[in-house]
Every structure is written in structure tokens, then in C-alpha cells.
Amino acid sequence: MxxxxxxxxxxxxxxxxxxxxxxxxxxxxxxxxxxxxxxxxxxxxxxxxxxxxxxxxxxxxxxLDPALIRRGRMDNHIEMGYCRFEAFKVLAKNYLEIEWHELYGEMERLVEEIDMSPADVAENLMPKSDEEDAEVCLRRLVKSLEEERENSSKLAEEEEEKKAELEARRKKKMKKKADLEVKEKAAD
Incomplete structure (x- = not known):
């Protein structure tokens, strides 16, 4: 930006x-x-x-100190979200000078589904040499978005595995505690 x-x-x-x-x-x-x-x-x-x-x-x-970000010191506060299709089209027009491409249908689906910052989208859209055209840049972005989806899926799976492991430990601990209480009652 x-x-x-x-x-x-x-x-x-x-x-x-x-x-x-x-x-x-x-x-x-x-x-x-x-x-x-x-x-x-x-x-x-x-x-x-x-x-x-x-x-x-x-x-x-x-x-941040509220005095620092008050009106008159910081006039505009902009929260940057993830890139969605409308923002992608602006970036594609700015970096590739195109308003439509056959990959736009796939691109719309991907950017709406996958969280990627506008900066990361722009980085993929920027031609890296004079030989790179819109097709090359858009395909690079598609690949990057698909890799991001895979990474996000792996992270989500790992998170679920950790949660399941923690839940299993918690249940095991509770069972041990219950078994210990039963033994203590039986000993009395």
C-alpha cells in the first residue's frame, strides 16, 4: 500500500x-x-x-499510548485485512495492467477462500523480469495461494492433534484421580 x-x-x-x-x-x-x-x-x-x-x-x-494515536496526531487509522477479490483486481490492474484474465474465476475462488495479505498478493503479481507476463505472475499467485491453503490445513491438523492430545491427557489425569479416590475410600 x-x-x-x-x-x-x-x-x-x-x-x-x-x-x-x-x-x-x-x-x-x-x-x-x-x-x-x-x-x-x-x-x-x-x-x-x-x-x-x-x-x-x-x-x-x-x-500504543492513546495520546499518540488521537486525531490531529494520527489522522487516518487503517486496519489492513486479507486480500479479497475486489482488492486483487485493483492489484492486478496496477501491477499487470489487466482488467480480466481467464484465471480470474479461479483467482476469485482462491482469494475468497484463503487468507493472504495484500502485500503477499502484490509480491506474487510483480513481474520479476521483463520476460514475465500476466500469465506467469497470475500462475505464480495461484501456486502461492494453493501452498498457503496446504500450510493452513497442516497447521489446523496439527492444532487439532494437539487439542486431542491435551484432552486425552486431561481424561487420563481425571481417571487417575478418580481411581486414587476409589482406592482411598476402599482403604478407609
């Missing part, structure tokens, strides 16, 4: 990981050294000067 915004606005993108910034002066120098209009992606938050779009990302919004 950030790359798409930057391309549309013809801005540069600077990706800063604040764990590498030692103090505020380092951060200010980094931010002020960018002479052109730019989008700055910061993963752990601070402030900046004008003519810049700041994009802050986190997987843990609940850990």
Missing part, C-alpha cells in the same frame, strides 16, 4: 526502523535530510516536519 501511494504521488519512500535510531537527534537528521517530497514509514513512532506523509505500522495498536 505504501509503495502504491508513493508511486501515485511520485514520492520517495524511506523505511526507518526506530530500533536502529539511537536518539531523537538521529531521527530528526534522517527526517530533515530528505529534500524531496517523501513518504516515511516508521514502525515505532515519532514526529516529523512538513511536506511528508508519515505512515506508522504496528501489529499491536492496543500497546
Amino acid at each position: 505504501i509503495s502504491a501511494i508513493a508511486n501515485f504521488l511520485e514520492y520517495d519512500v524511506y523505511d526507518l526502523e526506530l530500533t536502529t535510531v539511537k536518539d531523537n537527534s538521529d531521527l530528526k537528521r534522517l527526517l530533515l535530510d530528505t529534500k524531496r517530497k517523501s513518504i516515511i514509514v516508521i514502525e515505532d513512532i515519532d514526529s516529523c516536519s512538513d511536506e511528508k506523509i508519515m505512515v506508522f505500522t504496528t501489529n499491536f495498536v492496543e500497546n
